Amino acid sequence: MQLQFFIPDVYTVQSLLSASGGLGALSIGMWVHTLLIKRLDSNARTDIMVNNSLIDLYSRCGSLSMARQVFDQMPERDVASWNTMILGLATHGRIKECFLAFKIMMKEDNLRPNSITFVALLSACNHGGLVKEGLKYFHLFTDKFGIEPKLEHFGCLVNLLARAGLVEEAIDCVQRMPWKPDAVIWRSLLDACWKRRTRVEISESVALKVLESDEEGDSGVYVLLSKVYASANRWNEVGVVRRLMAEEGIKKEPGCSSLEMNGIVHEFVAGDTSHPKSEEIYKKLEEVEKRISLVGYEVDPMEAPLVAGKDDEVKRDCLRLHSERLAMAFGLMNMSSGTPIRILKNLRVCGDCHNVAKLISVVYDVEIILRDRLRFHYFKDGSCSCMDYW
Numbered sequence: 001m002q003l004q005f006f007i008p009d010v011y012t013v014q015s016l017l018s019a020s021g022g023l024g025a026l027s028i029g030m031w032v033h034t035l036l037i038k039r040l041d042s043n044a045r046t047d048i049m050v051n052n053s054l055i056d057l058y059s060r061c062g063s064l065s066m067a068r069q070v071f072d073q074m075p076e077r078d079v080a081s082w083n084t085m086i087l088g089l090a091t092h093g094r095i096k097e098c099f100l101a102f103k104i105m106m107k108e109d110n111l112r113p114n115s116i117t118f119v120a121l122l123s124a125c126n127h128g129g130l131v132k133e134g135l136k137y138f139h140l141f142t143d144k145f146g147i148e149p150k151l152e153h154f155g156c157l158v159n160l161l162a163r164a165g166l167v168e169e170a171i172d173c174v175q176r177m178p179w180k181p182d183a184v185i186w187r188s189l190l191d192a193c194w195k196r197r198t199r200v201e202i203s204e205s206v207a208l209k210v211l212e213s214d215e216e217g218d219s220g221v222y223v224l225l226s227k228v229y230a231s232a233n234r235w236n237e238v239g240v241v242r243r244l245m246a247e248e249g250i251k252k253e254p255g256c257s258s259l260e261m262n263g264i265v266h267e268f269v270a271g272d273t274s275h276p277k278s279e280e281i282y283k284k285l286e287e288v289e290k291r292i293s294l295v296g297y298e299v300d301p302m303e304a305p306l307v308a309g310k311d312d313e314v315k316r317d318c319l320r321l322h323s324e325r326l327a328m329a330f331g332l333m334n335m336s337s338g339t340p341i342r343i344l345k346n347l348r349v350c351g352d353c354h355n356v357a358k359l360i361s362v363v364y365d366v367e368i369i370l371r372d373r374l375r376f377h378y379f380k381d382g383s384c385s386c387m388d389y390w
Contacts, residue, residue: 059088
């Protein structure tokens, strides 16, 4: 477009910002922001939708301070502006700031919330495990603002209850909701069943509901059910799940992590050897494992339930090939001192890799910002912003 001398407009900028945010490509997004400032007129620079896209970009790329700066400098904000900012705060685990932003939105900007605001606040409660607050906002939006709860609102509430260990209450909520639960809701329940070590019988029942709701076949259900069986030391059932997956032709969705550097997005999949620097990356991984082992790292075999056999060494070899570890090793090799390693992953980060990232942040004195399928994790000085609740 530039080579043919077309001048970009606000729609071009919005599309580029959306693409950059999807990739987690912060430097490319910042280049687009610069393009906006230098090439477009003041009307475009103050356009509400463009600024909302900028807030979304910086939030999705892990630069919440820049998102807040854009938000604070907007001459005018609409409900979408506040929703984008609140949701950004929620995914970064800044729960109290979400609640404060909602109050300011109502009081100072005198804006009426909508169903998306509803989702954003419930998501904030979900990320913080705040059941009481979540129920309060659920009733506030339905009773005071007259917003009819939709499937996504009930999904947030069910997930909130289940992850807090209130699995039976969550199941009761599913049974009473006026909408037919989809596979996403049942899957969130199954995940909670595993994390909370709920009775295997309940987990099996929930897994069946997922499969009934998802005609395409979801590999994640089989993996979660395997974890349930593994946590109960029912290894025969783990083997049955593996055979079912083979018979149905269902393959586990491969983990994929990307890391953007100097405008180039480097992508890694689990066990990847396609990167030009694979040999150096795996050498770095060996060095990392040796160093974190000295400060107490031990493999968590429960995170590899589909690996044949019970040998922890086999499971360790599987876990060390996870895509986020390859991305972290590559980042350690190439990032300049003081620069955070920013990683985007298509799946939820596993517990073992989460522990590894915390240890790396201490041993290498580095900050790691990892965006998984659900939220951001800021690893620094041996701890994570999620407080190990995700």
